[in-house]
Amino acid sequence: MIGNDIVLALSMRSVRLHLLRSVLAALGIVIGVVAIASIGMMGANMTLSVTEQLSDMANKLTVTPYTGGGGGMMMGPGGGGGGSSSDDDTITRDQFRTIERIVAKYGTAYTVRSESDRIEIGSETGRATIYGLDAEIIRKILTVETGEYPKSTTSVVVGPTLAERRGLKIGSKIDIGDPDKGSTTTVRVVGILEERGMSMDLSTDMAIIGTDKLFTGIYGGEGEFNQVNVVVNDLNNIATVKAAIESELNKKEDTVTVQDSSRMMESITATVSTMTTFVMAIAGISLLVAAVSIFNVMMMSVNERVREIGILRSIGTQRTEILRMFIYEAGILGLVGATIGAVASIVIGYIVVLGMVGTAEYFFAPSSIGYVPMAMAVGAAICIVTGVYPAWRASNLDPIEALRAE
Incomplete structure (x- = not known):
């Protein structure tokens, strides 16, 4: 051995x-x-x-009009629906107030108006998403990299990708609308936003963002919204808030779809x-x-x-x-x-x-x-x-x- x-x-x-x-x-x-x-x-x-x-958007909910899709991902320009066309595909002011009441102790809620429209910059034409947000919300949720926030119904901020592709600078003018279908609205760029990247609530990198008054002045729809975004302070309350909104607004019939951003993050990972x-x-x-x-x-x-x-x-x-x-x-x-x-x-x-x-x-x-x-x-x-x-x-x-x- x-x-x-x-x-x-x-x-x-x-x-x-x-x-x-x-x-x-x-x-x-x-x-x-x-x-x-x-x-x-x-x-x-x-x-x-x-x-x-994606962690920055994990505490967000988007509330959009129910379209019979069973809660699937909406494909509108705002990440949650297209432009306003009827009461059936918009969220009313009363519905928003109900959402505000539910969300009050958990976070904040704000309305979003959006429309995809023709734009003209100099001799170039194209399309872009036009957002209408409350002026205070614009300051709260968006960060301007250069310039300032819009202060009037003729001033807007634009996403960095749109600015780069279209050569937009502070002071550039944009004509919104198709002249063949009616009048156009001219707005002036007063700020360029920081890149926001992939987001489920607002896709601003290729968008034009103005105030609610600017949006309703162009497209009408006073008291109607394409979606409502909810920001919850504590991620653990996401499920509670979602269930409360669905229970209240879909009591008699399905009128809204509530999308949970954290689920998209889980799916991607x-x-x-x-x-x-x-x-x-x-x-x-x-x-x-x-x-x-x-x-x-x-x-x-x-x-x-x-x-x-x-x-x-x-x-x-x-x-x-x-x-x-x-x-x-x-x-x-x-x-x-x-x-x-x-x-x-x-x-x-x-x-x-x-x-x-x-x-x-x-x-x-x-x-x-x-x-x-x-x-x-x-x-x-x-x-x-x-x-x-x-x-x-x-x-x-x-x-x-x-x-x-x-």
Whole structure:
């Protein structure tokens, strides 16, 4: 019987004697660990980035007229409906007052008027969403990057994307409306908003925002609104507020649809997570290839050392020690490959995350960097599991037959 240190020394000696073969086998583990860790970190960073971007709208509800769609996502310019055309597709002032009363102790509610219309800037024409909001609400929920907030019925602020595409500056004039269908209204740009990005309540990046008086002066609809947005102070009260609004306004029949922004955030993050898992599964194929390589190396090692095994068995070495010797060898290959792969995955993963996500702000977050030890453990475990059969075969060789081997 030999000691554990000698068993380990024999395993390391075998790795050194067949260094090139061992390096190539470990390289498969390196590639597998890098692939899984890098893709996992990319997915985690993407999820964290999207969650951060959407977190600002997670505490919002949008109330829109019921259209028989079963609560589906509205496709109007305001994110919740189109322009006002009849009482059936607008929210009335009485309904808004009911919503205000319900929301009073949980947050704030405000009305939104919106219409997609033709605009003319100089000699260029196009279309844009026109929003009508209360002047105080504009100041409260929107941030002007340059210029000021609208103070009259002839002044507006515009989204940064619209300003960039149409070359709008402070003082630019915009004609709203189609001259072939009636009169147009000329407004002056007094401010350009900060980029707001993806949002469910207001999509202002490509929009023109003016006061309620400007909107009703162009389109009419006094006392009618396309949607009501609710901002809840405590995210935990979202479900309570939503249920209260639906219960009150849909008591006799469905008149409004209440959309929960947090559900959209959950849906998006779940989709990103599913995609990441799928791509990681594909990357895991590289570890299966590495497992085949390790298995092949271990079987070759057993076949080349049959006589050595016979000698060890003849001097009293136990079967369990022969078994450990080959499992140690597989473990050494796995540990070396997984360690190198872990170091490489941090470097390569950082580059992948920066290139694919656009920011490495969350790279060292636990949910991101945690993929490195996970991939490391998977790589090492695969090596050990793959080495079990060759080790078992070696330990069960007949000592006499092994000594006769050439």
